[in-house]
């Protein structure tokens with residue numbers, strides 16, 4: 001299934017789920033499309049962009065090394081996306097993927113440093129809001145342009161996990177933030193997508209640093225049992241959902257999908 005002519009921005013594209021999503025988008029985009037890879041790792045992005053250009057000569061592949069926890073990082077990402085404006089793309093696809101766990105060695109009662117909490121929320125919540133709103137303004141509503149916003153969510157958005165205070169707060173806030181967007185901008189397709197427990201570096205961090213022993217054991221067992229979800233599989237599923245457009249009809253453009261419940 002082709003995505004048609006798409007302009008796509010992927011945050012957190014240097015590894016893990018964001019890298020898998022970027023590759024899926026590149027494979028499905030029609031010639032003349034444009035893809036912007038964003039993360040802090042300049043050399044990794046440069047190499048991945050070069051690889052995708054060789055694989056997909058008709059695709060404009062761009063990258064921006066930016067710390068999305070900073071005003072400058074968000075601003076430079078929006079500027080880089082604006083430079084991709086050319087022609088009449090059929091789809092704008094904004095993939096809010098970048099995220100972090102925060103200090104999962106701490107419990108709720110250990111968070112007394114306001115600056116630490118603000119820094120976490122700035123990257124995991126505020127930047128997704130400001131980046132998305134800025135991109136939607138940059139690529140404003142136009143006949144023939146379908147604008148799609150994806151928030152990579154988690155079960156942690158609706159279920160508390162011991163020693164994951166910041167992560168649960170961030171995911172819950174993001175889900176609600178994008179549900180408001182879906183209510184306000186009826187023409188924008190909004191998808192909150194929980195990819196399942198993925199075999200990525202974040203997951204390695206989860207099974208090594210989580211303070212809550214029971215939770216950490218759960219992730220260790222999933223790794224040992226081979227039940228972690230392959231990021232490529234989940235990325236394909238997400239793109240299928242986006243292209244299938246089915247989530248729009250079921251719930252006003254907002255749908256929370258947990259990959260683990262939808263592997264069939």
Ligand SMILES: NC(=O)C1=CN([C@@H]2O[C@H](COP(=O)(O)OP(=O)(O)OC[C@H]3O[C@@H](n4cnc5c(N)ncnc54)[C@H](OP(=O)(O)O)[C@@H]3O)[C@@H](O)[C@H]2O)C=CC1
Pocket residue numbers: 011012013014015016017018038039040041066067068069096097098099100123152153154155194195196197198199200201202203
């Ligand atoms: N792994 C899992 O089991 C699950 C993950 N998710 C969610 O999926 C998304 C991706 O997770 P996953 O791939 O596992 O995570 P990884 O930690 O493997 O990758 C995170 C990505 O975000 C980028 N990133 C981190 N900090 C910043 C920053 N300050 N500015 C810009 N980019 C940044 C990283 O690049 P760089 O370091 O180069 O900046 C990297 O590309 C996250 O939102 C996560 O919450 C949801 C459910 C399960």
Ligand SMILES: CC(=O)C(=O)[C@H]1CNc2nc(N)[nH]c(=O)c2N1
Pocket residue numbers: 153154155156194195196197198202203206258259260261
């Ligand atoms: C990091 C993480 O491991 C997550 O965000 C996980 C935590 N557990 C979990 N379970 C699911 N059934 N689906 C998820 O998306 C998810 N996210």
